[in-house]
Amino acid sequence: xxxxxxxxxxxxxxxxxxxxxxxxxxYVLAIAGRAMADAAGRPPVTVTGHYLAxxxxxxxxxxxxxxxxxxxxxxxxxxxNQNGRDVLAVLGTFGDRDEPGFSYIDGHPPELPPFxxxxxxxxxxxxxxxxxxxxxxxxxxxxxxxGFRVGIKSGEALLTGWLQLRHEEPIDAIxxxxxxxxxxxxxxxxxxxxxxxxxVELTVHVRGVPAPGPLRCRFATRFISDGLLEEDGEIxxxxxxxxxxxxxxxxxxxx
Amino acid sequence: xxxxxxxxxxxxxxxxxxxxxxxxxxYVLAIAGRAMADAAGRPPVTVTGHYLAxxxxxxxxxxxxxxxxxxxxxxxxxxxNQNGRDVLAVLGTFGDRDEPGFSYIDGHPPELPPFxxxxxxxxxxxxxxxxxxxxxxxxxxxxxxxGFRVGIKSGEALLTGWLQLRHEEPIDAIxxxxxxxxxxxxxxxxxxxxxxxxxVELTVHVRGVPAPGPLRCRFATRFISDGLLEEDGEIxxxxxxxxxxxxxxxxxxxx
Numbered sequence: 001x002x003x004x005x006x007x008x009x010x011x012x013x014x015x016x017x018x019x020x021x022x023x024x025x026x027y028v029l030a031i032a033g034r035a036m037a038d039a040a041g042r043p044p045v046t047v048t049g050h051y052l053a054x055x056x057x058x059x060x061x062x063x064x065x066x067x068x069x070x071x072x073x074x075x076x077x078x079x080x081n082q083n084g085r086d087v088l089a090v091l092g093t094f095g096d097r098d099e100p101g102f103s104y105i106d107g108h109p110p111e112l113p114p115f116x117x118x119x120x121x122x123x124x125x126x127x128x129x130x131x132x133x134x135x136x137x138x139x140x141x142x143x144x145x146x147g148f149r150v151g152i153k154s155g156e157a158l159l160t161g162w163l164q165l166r167h168e169e170p171i172d173a174i175x176x177x178x179x180x181x182x183x184x185x186x187x188x189x190x191x192x193x194x195x196x197x198x199x200v201e202l203t204v205h206v207r208g209v210p211a212p213g214p215l216r217c218r219f220a221t222r223f224i225s226d227g228l229l230e231e232d233g234e235i236x237x238x239x240x241x242x243x244x245x246x247x248x249x250x251x252x253x254x255x
Numbered sequence: 256x257x258x259x260x261x262x263x264x265x266x267x268x269x270x271x272x273x274x275x276x277x278x279x280x281x282y283v284l285a286i287a288g289r290a291m292a293d294a295a296g297r298p299p300v301t302v303t304g305h306y307l308a309x310x311x312x313x314x315x316x317x318x319x320x321x322x323x324x325x326x327x328x329x330x331x332x333x334x335x336n337q338n339g340r341d342v343l344a345v346l347g348t349f350g351d352r353d354e355p356g357f358s359y360i361d362g363h364p365p366e367l368p369p370f371x372x373x374x375x376x377x378x379x380x381x382x383x384x385x386x387x388x389x390x391x392x393x394x395x396x397x398x399x400x401x402g403f404r405v406g407i408k409s410g411e412a413l414l415t416g417w418l419q420l421r422h423e424e425p426i427d428a429i430x431x432x433x434x435x436x437x438x439x440x441x442x443x444x445x446x447x448x449x450x451x452x453x454x455v456e457l458t459v460h461v462r463g464v465p466a467p468g469p470l471r472c473r474f475a476t477r478f479i480s481d482g483l484l485e486e487d488g489e490i491x492x493x494x495x496x497x498x499x500x501x502x503x504x505x506x507x508x509x510x
Contacts, residue, residue: 045483046456046504048303050330050348052323067334067344068307073455075305075344077332079322089322089330091346093305093455098482101509102447104412106477157359192357200328200348201301203458205504207480222361223497225462227353228300230500242478245485247502249301249460254356 001034007064009035013082015057016136022054025199026181032078032090033177035062040074040094043173047092048203055080055087072096097208109216109236110160112142119143120162137182138164140214145189154189157221163235164214171215173206180204180233180246183219187229187252194252197229202248213238227252256289262319264290268337270312271391277309280454281436287333287345288432290317295329295349298428302347303458310335310342327351352463364471364491365415367397374398375417392437393419394472400444409444412476418490419469426470428461435459435488435501438474442484442507449507452484457503468493482507 002010011034017027029049037043064078073095080088113119120140141161145154163179165171171179185197216236221229233246257265266289272282284304292298319333328350335343368374375395396416400409418434420426426434440452471491476484488501 046305048346048456048458050301050322050346052325052330067305068341070307075307077344077346086323089332089346091303091305091332091344099509100481102449102479102507104442104445104447104476104479104484106412157361187359190359192359194357201303201458203303203456203502205483205485207478207483221359223462223500224357224359225497226355228460228462229359230460242480245478245502247458247500252357254354 001031003038007039009038009062009064011035011060011062013055013057013060022056024181025049025051025202026178028055028080028088029090029181029202029204030174030178031060032062032080032088033092033174036064036076036078036090036092037094037174039064039066040069040076042074042094042096044177044206045073045093045095046203046205047090047177048201050089050201051199052089053085053087055082058082060087105242107234107242109240110142110218112160112162112216115140115162115214136166138166139183148188153191157186157190159183159186159189160216160218162214163217170212171210173209176206176210176235176244177204179215179217179235180244181248183217185231185250186219187221187224192224192252197250197252200249200251203246205245206243207245208237208241208243210237210243211239211241215243224252227254256286258293262294262321264293264317264319266290266315266317268310268312268315277311279436280304280306280457281433283310283335283343284345284436284457284459285429285433286315287317287335287343288347288429291319291331291333291345291347292349292429294319294321295324295331297329297349297351299432299461300328300348300350301458301460302345302432303456305344305456306454307344308340308342310337313337315342360497362489362497364495365397365473367415367417367471370395370417370469391421393421394438403443408446412441412445414438414441414444415471415473417469418472425467426465428464431461431465431490431499432459434470434472434490435499436503438472440486440505441474442476442479447479447507452505452507455504455506458501460500461498462500463492463496463498465492465498466494466496470498479507482509
């Protein structure tokens with residue numbers, strides 16, 4: 001990412017983040033988030049992206065505008081532009097973590113086999129069909145919920161699993177924007193007539209910077225109606241802390 | 256609301272929407288949403304507001320900018336300005352409902368006594384302490400969860416109840432933005448050292464236009480950590496349809 005002055009940044013969409021022809025939505029949000037965090041001078045707390053058009057391999061510019069820079073938080077909006085058209089509009093608030101204080105945690109990380117369990121080994125035919133993005137993000141989905149990849153659907157719109165970046169690259173607050181959209185849609189576990197689920201809007205709350213090690217993720221959809229669905233995500237670190245909550249509104253195209 | 260040209264609108268913050276000195280956040284979001292819907296030429300689907308400063312009684316201007324206007328959706332950003340400073344930054348996508356198609360509903364409206372049940376009658380001392388906003392929005396909270404108003408806390412960060420506008424004014428897609436922030440914070444049911452819970456960001460998904468009649472609402476917080484918490488809302492209509500999902504990120508000020 002290269003600052004060009006006046007809040008504008010140049011960045012490149014790498015082909016390695018492709019999902020069947022379009023760049024992953026979380027990856028594009030993370031590119032915008034990195035520029036916005038630079039403009040804000042602090043890491044993301046809550047970031048919302050509205051997807052306007054598919055993003056593909058190649059150059060983009062990110063135009064940022066600091067709406068307000070306060071003592072604790074800075075609020076920034078941005079647009080990502082590719083080939084002369086806006087592909088993503090973003091609004092986010094950035095700030096540093098507060099001290100731990102009153103705590104209330106009504107939830108827990110998903111229960112998964114250990115990260116190195118041989119049960120996660122994919123059969124080669126499944127691995128061969130994986131989109132490019134899985135060369136950069138390694139996901140290890142709970143086996144009882146991942147049979148949809150070979151046509152065995154659980155009937156519940158839920159996916160859980162491990163996530164780490166390849167080469168165990170550390171996951172910072174900005175990389176969490178990417179992680180929040182890194183799993184397949186959990187509705188692939190339903191008998192819905194659906195091949196793709198385009199995101200309209202994705203909101204990510206960064207609740208903490210992850211401790212080192214792979215993350216545990218839970219993605220679920222509870223309501224599909226009138227061609228729209230929400231997808232809620234929770235991401236937990238190796239210290240059993242919730243580090244990210246996400247929600248997206250997506251389209252269920254008519255089959 | 257008065258259009259002033261070039262995407263600018265004039266509006267007034269009425270004192271009747273006050274909560275102990277500041278206008279209700281959902282009310283201000285609905286004012287922005289109404290201007291944005293006018294600019295977009297269609298009703299809201301997903302709207303996110305970032306709160307920059309308290310809004311008080313008096314005039315505001317809303318500056319809207321249509322980022323993209325497509326066949327199905329239009330994406331608009333806006334800022335609300337009062338007395339020369341921005342108080343709210345908003346990003347939203349607007350569009351018309353799709354036809355019903357594949358449906359999956361993993362949830363149900365909260366169970367409540369009937370809207371007209373005498374159990375909802377408040378004792379006069381409680382009613383006297385109500386903020387102004389409750390002259391415009393009538394809420395009838397599940398009695399077992401609303402004892403916090405007299406110091407009896409349930410221990411679970413959950414509130415459910417009925418909601419209708421005074422004089423049974425119909426609730427359209429824009430009014431849902433207001434409803435999504437109309438209940439007290441559910442963490443008032445915890446032994447947390449907290450008197451107010453300022454919203455950092457509020458995202459509302461409009462999932463349908465409500466059928467006539469009072470709405471049933473469920474607001475809950477599952478995670479409080481490092482001075483931040485989320486609050487999730489579900490709003491159901493008299494036809495048992497989910498018409499709104501909301502999530503806000505709020506601050507837990509140190510007590």
